[in-house]
Amino acid sequence: MLLALILFIAVLTALLYYRVSLLAGSVLLLLTLFVLALFAGGMWWLFWPVLAGAVVLNYTPLRQQWLTRPVYGLLQKAMPPMSDTEREALEAGTTWWEKDLFSGRPDWNRFQAIDPPQLSEAEQSFLDNEVETLCGMIDEWEVYQQQDLNEGTWQYLKEQGFFGLIIPEEYGGRAFSPYAQSRVMSKIASRSITGAVTAMVPNSLGPGELLMKYGTDEQKQRWLPGLAKGEEIPCFGLTGPEVGSDAGAIPDTGVVCRDTFEGEEILGLRLNFRKRWITLAPIATVVGLAFKLRDPEGLLGDPDKQDYGITCALLPATTEGVQIGTRHNPGTPFMNGPIIGRDVFIPLDWIIGGPEMAGRGWRMLIECLGVGRGISLPALATASGEMNYLTVGAYARIRRQFNMEVGKFEGVQEATADIAVTAVTLEAMRQLVTRSLQDGAPSVVTAMAKYHATELMRSSVNHGMDVVSGRAIQLGPRNFMAFAYRGIPVAITVEGANILTRSLMIFGQGALRCHPYLFDEMQTLEEGDRDRGLQAFDGLLLQHLGHVFSNITRLKLFGFSGSYFSPVPAGCDDFSRRWYQHLNHMSAALAVCADVALGVLGGELKRREMLSARLGDVHSQLFIACSLLKFREHEAPSEALDLHVEVALAQALYKAQNALLGFLENFPVRVLGCAFRLACFPLGRIHKGPSDEQLRRLGDMIMEPNPVRSLLAKHIYLPQDGEDAVGRVERTYQTLLQVDGTFQRFQRAWRKGKVSGQDLDSALADAVAKEVISEEAAAGIRHYDALRFDCLLTDDFESL
Structure with a gap:
């Protein structure tokens, strides 16, 4: 009996594990029970209930009467109704490996068959040339002082197609892959948060992407060439005083009516809106808008339908009634400001996709938000993580306290090990997420990417601030940490606040889309x-x-x-x-x-x-x-x-x-x-x-030249100029590596009293006299020490 019961459980487990079909599983299970009952007569007690259950489950009328109908009725009462906006959000986008x-x-x-993303020859060339040149043109301290990119940088961005990376080549764009877009944005971000955000917006949620996916041929021909060449600067008005992460609560309105436009009476929309926190709004020439469309008079042809829901339209910034040009101050000096419209009348065919797309704006927005969530903001985070690996790792090696590199202290190593792991995690995520975007628009994956990448950025930069300490606080042209720190709130907040993304979106959408x-x-x-x-x-x-x-x-x-x-x-x-x-x-x-x-x-x-x-x-x-x-x-x-x-x-x-x-x-x-x-x-x-031993090994490794450091360095802009904030640290670090052997030998001799001296110069002279090191080695150490001291200094000003 015991053996028969064990065999029955084993067969049942195998059938469930491999998920054999109901009919085949029922037959196999009953045959097993029948044979077992012949050898162990007491098993008949189990055979008959299983037979009855198998009959009920396999015979449709019985199953529906005793199982399906009661469950169906119960769930109909228990489940809340699904709103149109919820349905559109769930139906928007695709699923991928997360399912x-x-x-x-x-x-x-299937996972093994997923190839990582690769750059095309044109994409790699753009990174190595145009992006490299752009990074060299930007001085983030200058940007901070002027509160804007300089005129030459703006012109270069426009002329070299940085605003048209996603636009097809037929309209003058570069048609870059999601991975290439991410690599471009992260390299710019490693140099300048302001420069990166400026380049991100036209290639993220905005008129360009909406036009490509939903625009009419006429709209594409009208706007895409100008956007690709930088002749048109786009912005998209979504958020406002009453609406942030909950885009469905848009209070801005568009009412269908007749009015005069360019001397002719036409059917159009009267818009009233107040948008805030809109990136590029102060300098935009073309404005995308999201609003709620109403047709109280049935002018669109359906007298029974008044409320159409969220709709998107595109209009020139010079349209009568549009107020634009003032700026917010988000801390990082990219262009950001409000847009106000009072009694703005536009033709119906300015709706993106034409009048037939009236009320389809919510789905359009949900699908297009994936680029910002899956490419732009994670690229910003990845750049910060990789820059932290290189700069904080180098600084932890350069900075000494208590006659030892600060990166050797276990408390510091706990932080630097996390910086190291975060950088690799961000790069790995970037590659798989952008690969998913090649196959569709996976809303759950991009929500994961936005939340976790920006939270990892926050953690990494905060660790870096702890390690670099006072050197990272004082603003000035020497500070290599401050602007990444000031950019954290932007990354955390935009494209859906992180709290909402985590608590509502990832599982809320994931459960329904992935189940x-x-x-x-x-x-x-x-x-x-x-x-x-x-x-x-x-x-x-x-x-x-x-x-x-x-x-x-x-x-x-x-x-x-x-x-x-x-x-x-x-x-x-x-x-x-x-x-x-x-x-x-x-x-x-x-x-x-x-x-x-x-x-x-x-x-x-x-x-x-x-x-x-x-x-x-x-x-x-x-x-x-x-x-x-x-x-x-x-x-x-x-x-x-x-x-x-x-x-x-x-x-x-x-x-x-x-x-x-x-x-x-x-x-x-x-x-x-x-x-x-x-x-x-x-x-x-x-x-x-992770174990403490693993963290210690990583804490040591981040301070050393290693294959991971070399790999990450390929993805960022790493200047060698000794007058640059990052270049100063990198030059000092590379000099230290050249003299490190003799420098450590000299330090040990000095600590043990084999070399005497009240200061470095006298101790070096004594070390040369006692042949502990050569004169050439002493000169190298003096040169390094001058760079080291200069690397530790912060900026001071006569007045602020």
Whole structure:
């Protein structure tokens, strides 16, 4: 009997693990039970209930009467209605690899087939020439003092097509890939936050992208060539005093009416709007606007429809009634200001896409926001992370306290190790996210990228401020940290505030877009024809139940076995194998916990933002871990890269585990929370994060020339000019590397009393006299020490 029961459980587990179809699984299970009952007669007690259950599940009329219909009715009452804006937001964009991670059973062979993004010859040339030249033209301290880029820089941006990177070549643009756009923006950002933001906006959410995707041929011909050449400067008015992250709450209006335009009475729109925080608005020549369209007189042809919803239009900044030109002061001196319009009358065909696109603006915005979230802001963050790696790592080696480099202190190493890991994580994320944008517009991936990249930027820059300390505080042409620090609030706030992105978007959209059945099920619940909705729901429910029980089975097996036997990509090496297996376990845990949350809390989960945010964190960290594995797979192998990636993976899975435990510990149904914690981690916590030894090794490595430092240096602008804020640090660091051996030998001799002297010069003279070092070596140390002292100085001014 015991053996028969064990065999039955083994067969059931295998059927659920491999998710055999209902009919085939039922037959196999019943045959197994029948054979077992013949050898162990007491098993008949189990055979008959299983047979009855199999009949009910496989015979459609019985299944629908006893299972589907009650569940369908219950959910119709429990689920809140889906608004039009919610539906449009969910239907906008595409899904990508994040859907596999949410499913609980990622297809690693599909992941292996994803090739990393590559630059074309033209894109690489643009980075090496035009972008390099632009960076050399910008002095961020000068920009700060003048509160603007100089005229020559503006002209170069326009003439060289920096504002038309996304515009097709047929209209005079460069048609760069998402990866190339990101590389261009991050290299500019490594030199100037102001320059980067200026170049980002025309290539992000704005008229150019909206016209390319939705504009009429006439609109494209009218505007795209001028935008590509920089003859037209665009801005897009979305946010305002009453609307920030909740773009659906736009109070600005457009009313369909008749009026005179250019001497002729036409059908058009009367706009009234107050927009604020609009980048490039003070100098824009063409304005994109989002507003709510109303047609109270039915002039558009539908007398029963008055409210059309959010609509987007494009108009010249010189249009009568438009007030533009004043500036906000966002701290970083890029052009940003308000736009006000009172009784602005425009023709109907100024609606982007023409009159037939009236009311389609919300979907247009949701799809186009992905570029800003997935390219521009993560590029800004990546530049900061990579610059911090090089500058803070070098400074930690140059700066000495208590006769030792400050980067050797363990407290500092904890911070610099995190800077090192963050830089690699940001670069890895950039590559996988921009690769996803080549295949579509994945809204969940780009939300993850925006939130986590900018939060990592915040962490990295704050660590850098701690290490560089007073040298990073005093503003002036020597400061290489201050402007990145001042730019953090911009990155955190724009394109959807980070709090909202984390607590509402990543899981809120992710659950419905990435779940294989949930969104389709919700649509059947709103079906007007109940019988037709019930028929569609029946098949989805059956598949959903199979999905849930299969994932629970996989989760239990992975939890007890340590996921050692779970699938990994073909050809996976020993380093990556274990990480892929951990991802299998955490993916199954995420899928199960998400289904539990959705099944128990239903619509209430929308209001349980702390719970949903934690599930979003799990999902995001799994995606980050995948980006790290893909990054390592395609970069030149080295011990340094392995260490950086290993620590980054340990951090990602540690964060995912803690987020999942936090979700389960705070789940409102405590019994279920405890039960599923046991199911997810039956042997206790698995991931412990990086060890102190790993952090010490990284803390040492960030101060040394290593393959990762060289890799990151290729993506940023690294000047060698000793009068430049960054160039001064880099020149001093490279000089230190040249004299380091003799300098360390001299320092040891001085500390141990083998060399005497009250100051450096006298001690060097004594060291040469005692043949501890050569005269040439002493001259090199004197030269380095002069650079070192100059590198430590901050700026002072006669008056402010």
